[in-house]
Structures are given as C-alpha cells and as structure tokens.
Amino acid sequence: MNYAWNWGVLFQSPYLGWLGQGIAMTLAVSVAAWVIALSLGTLIGVFHSGASGVVRLATGSYINLFRNVPLLLQMFLWFFVVPELLPKAAGIWLKRELPHPEVVTAIVALGLFTASRVAVQVAAGIAAVSRGQSMAARASGLSTIQAYRFVLLPQAFRIVIPPMTSEFLTIFKNSSIALTIGVYELTAQTQQIQSFTYQGFEAFTAATVVYMTIALMVTTLMTVIERKVSIPGRTARG
Amino acid sequence: MNDMVEMIRIEGLSKSYGDVAVLRNCSLDVARGEVVVICGPSGSGKSTFVKCINGIEPVQAGRIAIDGENLPSKPAAAARVRARVGMVFQHFELYPHLTVLENVCLAQIHVLKRSRDEAQEKARSLLRRVGLADKEASYPAQLSGGQQQRIAIVRALAMDPVAMLFDEPTSALDPEMIGEVLAVMLELAREGMTMVVVTHKMGFAKAAADRVVFMDQGEIVEVAETARFFAEPASERARLFLSRILTH
Numbered sequence: 001m002n003y004a005w006n007w008g009v010l011f012q013s014p015y016l017g018w019l020g021q022g023i024a025m026t027l028a029v030s031v032a033a034w035v036i037a038l039s040l041g042t043l044i045g046v047f048h049s050g051a052s053g054v055v056r057l058a059t060g061s062y063i064n065l066f067r068n069v070p071l072l073l074q075m076f077l078w079f080f081v082v083p084e085l086l087p088k089a090a091g092i093w094l095k096r097e098l099p100h101p102e103v104v105t106a107i108v109a110l111g112l113f114t115a116s117r118v119a120v121q122v123a124a125g126i127a128a129v130s131r132g133q134s135m136a137a138r139a140s141g142l143s144t145i146q147a148y149r150f151v152l153l154p155q156a157f158r159i160v161i162p163p164m165t166s167e168f169l170t171i172f173k174n175s176s177i178a179l180t181i182g183v184y185e186l187t188a189q190t191q192q193i194q195s196f197t198y199q200g201f202e203a204f205t206a207a208t209v210v211y212m213t214i215a216l217m218v219t220t221l222m223t224v225i226e227r228k229v230s231i232p233g234r235t236a237r238g
Numbered sequence: 239m240n241d242m243v244e245m246i247r248i249e250g251l252s253k254s255y256g257d258v259a260v261l262r263n264c265s266l267d268v269a270r271g272e273v274v275v276i277c278g279p280s281g282s283g284k285s286t287f288v289k290c291i292n293g294i295e296p297v298q299a300g301r302i303a304i305d306g307e308n309l310p311s312k313p314a315a316a317a318r319v320r321a322r323v324g325m326v327f328q329h330f331e332l333y334p335h336l337t338v339l340e341n342v343c344l345a346q347i348h349v350l351k352r353s354r355d356e357a358q359e360k361a362r363s364l365l366r367r368v369g370l371a372d373k374e375a376s377y378p379a380q381l382s383g384g385q386q387q388r389i390a391i392v393r394a395l396a397m398d399p400v401a402m403l404f405d406e407p408t409s410a411l412d413p414e415m416i417g418e419v420l421a422v423m424l425e426l427a428r429e430g431m432t433m434v435v436v437t438h439k440m441g442f443a444k445a446a447a448d449r450v451v452f453m454d455q456g457e458i459v460e461v462a463e464t465a466r467f468f469a470e471p472a473s474e475r476a477r478l479f480l481s482r483i484l485t486h
C-alpha cells in the first residue's frame with residue numbers, strides 16, 4: 001500500500017477545528033435527542049404498563065411505528081416529507097425560518113425514534129417490579145400516581161439502568177446518520193477532512209478513537225451510577 | 239368514630255376472574271375489637287377475600303363498609319378508606335429501595351400528610367415496641383424474614399388503622415421466626431385491634447381468635463366461635479380440613 005501517513009494534518013488549522021466542531025455537534029445532537037427520548041419514552045412506557053384500552057392502543061401504536069421504521073428513513077421523512085404535508089405556512093417556516101433546520105430535525109427524529117425503544121425498556125422494568133409492591137402501595141392508601149412515583153418507578157429505573165446505557169450509546173452512534181440530512185457532526189467533519197486533505201485514514205481513525213473514548217466514559221459513568229444507587233443488601237445483578 | 243358494633247361489614251360479596259367464580263356471595267361482619275381467623279384449603283379464595291375487604295381487588299357484586307363508611311366500588315376512589323385498614327402480606331412487600339424508617343413513613347407523609355418529624359416519631363415509637371429500633375437505617379434485604387414482617391406490621395400500624403388484615407403472614411417464614419411475628423400479632427389482638435387473619439397456624443387461632451371462618455371453593459362455609467369450631471365443626475368439609483391440618 002502506497003499511503004503517505006501524516007498524522008500532523010489532524011492538528012493543523014482548520015482541520016483540528018473541524019474535528020472539534022464535529023465532536024461538539026455529535027454531543028449536542030445526542031444529548032438533546034436523549035432528553036426527548038428519555039422523557040417521552042418514560043412517559044409512554046409508564047402509560048403502556050399501567051393503562052388498558054385506548055391509551056394502551058395509542059402507546060402500543062407509537063412503539064410499533066417508531067421502532068419498526070428504519071431510522072434513516074425516519075430522518076428523511078421528517079426532513080423532506082413532513083414539511084410538505086404541513087399547512088403551507090408551517091412548512092415554509094420549517095424550511096426557511098427555523099434556525100438550523102437540519103440539526104433540529106435530526107434531534108427530533110433521533111429523539112422520537114429512541115423514545116420508542118426507551119418506552120419498551122421502561123415498561124419492562126415496571127413489569128419486573130413485583131405485583132405485590134403495587135398492591136402494598138395501594139393498600140396503604142397511596143394513589144396510583146404516588147405508587148408509581150415512590151414505589152414502582154424508583155425500582156424500575158434501577159432495573160433499566162443497563163439497557164438505558166446501551167440506548168444512550170446507540171443514540172450517540174446513530175447521531176452519525178444525521179450527516180445524511182446535512183448535519184456537520186463528527187463523521188461528516190472527518191469525511192470533509194478526508195476530501196480536503198486526502199488523509200482519510202488519519203481522519204477516520206481519529207473519529208473512531210473519539211467515539212470509543214466517549215462511549216467508554218459513558219459506560220464507566222453509568223457503572224458508577226448503578227453501583228451508587230444499588231439497593232443495599234441485595235446482591236448486585238450481573 | 240362510629241358507635242356501630244361492626245367495624246367491617248361485608249354483604250353478598252361475589253367476584254370472578256373471567257368465567258371462574260372465586261368468591262360466591264360471601265357475607266361477614268367483624269365487630270370492633272374482634273379477631274377473626276380465616277382458614278380453608280388452598281385456592282378457596284381466602285387471599286382474594288381479604289384483598290376485597292380493602293378494595294385492592296374490584297368485586298362484581300356486594301357491599302363493604304369499614305367503620306360505617308361504604309367502600310366506593312371504584313378502586314381509585316377507595317384510597318381514603320383503604321388507608322384506614324392496614325394490610326400485611328405473605329411476602330412482606332416492604333419497599334426494597336427504602337430504609338426501614340422510610341418504609342414506615344412513606345404513606346404517613348403522602349397519604350395522611352403528616353410532617354416528616356411527626357411521621358418519624360411515630361415510626362420510631364412503633365419500631366421500639368416490636369424491638370427493632372436499631373434497624374431504622376437498614377434496608378429490607380439486610381434483615382431476616384421475621385424482622386421484615388414485623389416491620390411490615392409496623393408500617394401498617396403507623397397509619398393508625400381501625401382494622402388490620404393479614405394474609406398468611408407467617409407462611410413465608412423459616413420456622414424459627416414464626417414465633418416473633420405471632421407474638422406481635424397476639425399483643426395487637428390483646429390491645430383490642432380489629433383483625434382479620436388468614437392463617438393455618440391453628441395455635442394462633444386458638445389463642446387469639448374470637449371466631450373462625452372456614453372457606454371452601456369461594457364460599458364461606460362456616461363461621462363459628464373459636465372453641466366451638468375446633469371442638470365440633472358443623473360442616474363435613476371443615477371437619478375434613480381440620481383433621482388434615484391438625485395431623486400435620
């Protein structure tokens with residue numbers, strides 16, 4: 001192979017700046033989408049576990065719809081199709097006046113998609129708390145909302161910390177799909193460095209290292225949190 | 239307070255899961271300060287009956303009144319009445335993520351709206367009574383089954399209930415821990431607490447119960463004064479049940 005390695009390119013202006021901006025954008029998109037995914041997903045998961053009839057039909061439909069359509073397609077739908085379906089004024093506002101429409105769209109698409117996966121985990125976590133717990137809570141006169149807030153959810157959240165960690169890592173990696181609608185996140189920036197400098201190996205290696213480092217940091221942090229909130233006297237689960 | 243003699247009135251209670259009738263037209267009055275033991279074969283509906291008394295299981299037919307107050311048929315609306323009836327479960331059901339003190343205070347604070355200090359004071363004095371004052375900072379999983387069940391009883395008592403329901407409170411315990419839980423229950427009975435106790439501990443029934451209820455196949459087959467029930471049960475089914483359980 002005849003490749004002239006030049007790691008120095010990564011530290012030259014403007015490429016170092018591009019990498020930094022890419023990292024910042026990846027983190028911003030991931031974290032903002034995660035806020036949507038976690039809050040909406042928890043809400044849907046709670047209703048899905050506790051409700052019946054129309055509500056359960058609605059939550060079930062949300063989960064099936066958003067979980068089963070490929071994320072890339074969802075991203076395209078939100079970016080290219082939804083503005084056309086909306087009333088004209090709203091569509092124009094989305095395309096022209098909304099600041100950074102591609103970033104906002106990526107966040108919303110990623111957030112709504114991941115919310116469906118979070119909902120499934122939260123519902124499973126609540127189901128894993130024994131029926132006797134909710135019975136004891138209700139027997140003591142706690143309302144349904146209080147029973148969820150003080151008894152069921154605190155236990156369910158401990159159960160779902162490991163799957164939530166992997167959901168966050170998935171959102172983080174999936175944020176690279178945002179480059180398809182023009183978001184200059186980490187992967188897009190490395191691609192740009194490659195096309196400007198022809199030093200693609202260095203750029204992509206740098207991106208790989210960054211993704212892995214951040215993932216490792218998140219995993220470590222979550223392990224610390226998991227240990228911190230583990231229930232004393234119970235043997236830690238594997 | 240109500241001057242009526244009955245603390246718990248149950249009239250014509252029926253419940254089914256789908257097509258399966260689990261309770262058929264059950265009626266029972268429990269007087270203020272009375273201790274009633276419910277026994278019967280497995281699957282006869284004892285647990286279901288007790289859960290219906292404080293409305294955590296909805297029923298298809300029948301009326302329940304606690305201390306003269308009708309239990310609303312909607313489970314959500316029944317919360318206020320339910321808070322006045324303590325319940326103790328076979329598997330304790332302490333909240334594993336909360337300390338002993340927090341377990342005992344939770345409903346006091348959020349249902350009775352007591353201040354944290356008031357709730358903790360109440361909790362501590364009750365924990366002292368059952369000899370577990372030094373465990374207030376422990377978590378349930380750090381305690382023995384007998385200790386957990388005594389704390390579950392304390393948690394219920396902290397709500398100043400007008401009556402207490404027990405569903406096989408000792409059957410998940412190792413034999414050496416049964417005594418400590420029964421002792422707490424006996425003391426409660428002596429102090430005049432109204433109690434409905436599902437148990438197969440016939441020793442407890444003889445020592446504490448005013449009357450014994452025998453259930454079979456979702457029906458209340460027999461209700462008798464304790465001494466009578468053990469000496470000469472009226473129904474053939476109760477006789478058979480007793481002969482089986484007492485020879486064990």
Ligand SMILES: Nc1ncnc2c1ncn2[C@@H]1O[C@H](COP(=O)(O)OP(=O)(O)OP(=O)(O)O)[C@@H](O)[C@H]1O
Pocket residue numbers: 255260278279280281282283284285286287
């Ligand atoms: N949630 C439920 N769904 C369907 N059937 C149920 C449910 N709970 C109880 N049953 C049925 O109702 C009947 C009475 O059950 P229950 O638990 O009240 O009996 P029990 O007298 O307490 O028995 P045990 O001594 O084994 O505790 C049983 O046949 C049981 O299978």
Ligand SMILES: [Mg+2]
Pocket residue numbers: 284285286405406
């Ligand atoms: Mg039972």
